[in-house]
Amino acid sequence: MRYIFCFLFFALTLSGCEKKAGSAYVSEDKIMSVNTPMPSGSSSDEMVIPQKIIKQGNLKFETDDLESTFDQIQTAIKANKGSVQNDYQEKNYNNITRNLTVRVPSQNFDSFLQAISKGVAYFDEKNISSQNVTEEYIDLNSRLNTKRKLEARYLEILQKATKISEILEIEKQISTIREEIEAKEGQLKYLESRVSESVITIEFYKTIAQKEGVKISYGSKIWNAIKSGFFSLSDFLISIVSVWPFIILFVVLVYFIRKRFKRKKA
Structure with missing residues (x-):
């Protein structure tokens, strides 16, 4: 029985030593890690802002x-x-x-x-x-x-x-x-x-001034209306010139139709 107790005591002692060794290894690993905590700065680093x-x-x-x-x-x-x-x-x-x-x-x-x-x-x-x-x-x-x-x-x-x-x-x-x-x-x-x-x-x-504003406003409107009418007339004349072949064809066609009706009446 005494030998059994000695064996158990020896096993427990060996297990405790292994745990200490493991914990020492972890601590060293933390020290070597890039996440090593920084030391606190000294008062000499402080400055008055x-x-x-x-x-x-x-x-x-x-x-x-x-x-x-x-x-x-x-x-x-x-x-x-x-x-x-x-x-x-x-x-x-x-x-x-x-x-x-x-x-x-x-x-x-x-x-x-x-x-x-x-x-x-x-x-x-x-x-x-x-x-x-x-x-x-x-x-x-x-x-x-x-x-x-x-x-x-x-x-x-x-x-x-x-x-x-x-x-x-x-x-x-x-x-x-x-x-x-x-x-x-x-x-x-x-x-x-x-x-x-x-x-x-x-x-x-x-x-x-209100009068000045009205004068400028209505004067501008009248001038814009004159320019708008002139541009509208110009656009109309240009559109007529652009379709002159159809106008000539229409006039010739009307001429022959009227001439034919006159012959029938005669």
């Missing part, structure tokens, strides 16, 4: 002189180092409208608004907005730094890899991470461009 504000403006007002107002806006654009992104003009029965989309550096946003607002009695529409994207910027920048550290860690592991299968798998992971890094870099640049430059939409218009 200033407030990131996206400013936008939308203005609409009436003016007595479109050209003078446009010259005033152009002067303000040059003084504040801005640029015109879009310029659209429209005329209808009631007014003449001009719509500008302007981009200016964010630090010149307020001074530009003051410059183009001079002489404006009131605004039909004035919408100024500021969006704080500092938290979004910090989060995106942090994720980008994490991806860059992860890429560097994978490159270190790649140098130590010996098996072809491991090398291919690590290179695949590096390629995926590189795409993610480039995508986040693009998002960060887009966010920085929106922060660095503000967009202002300016719509200004001139009201056409």
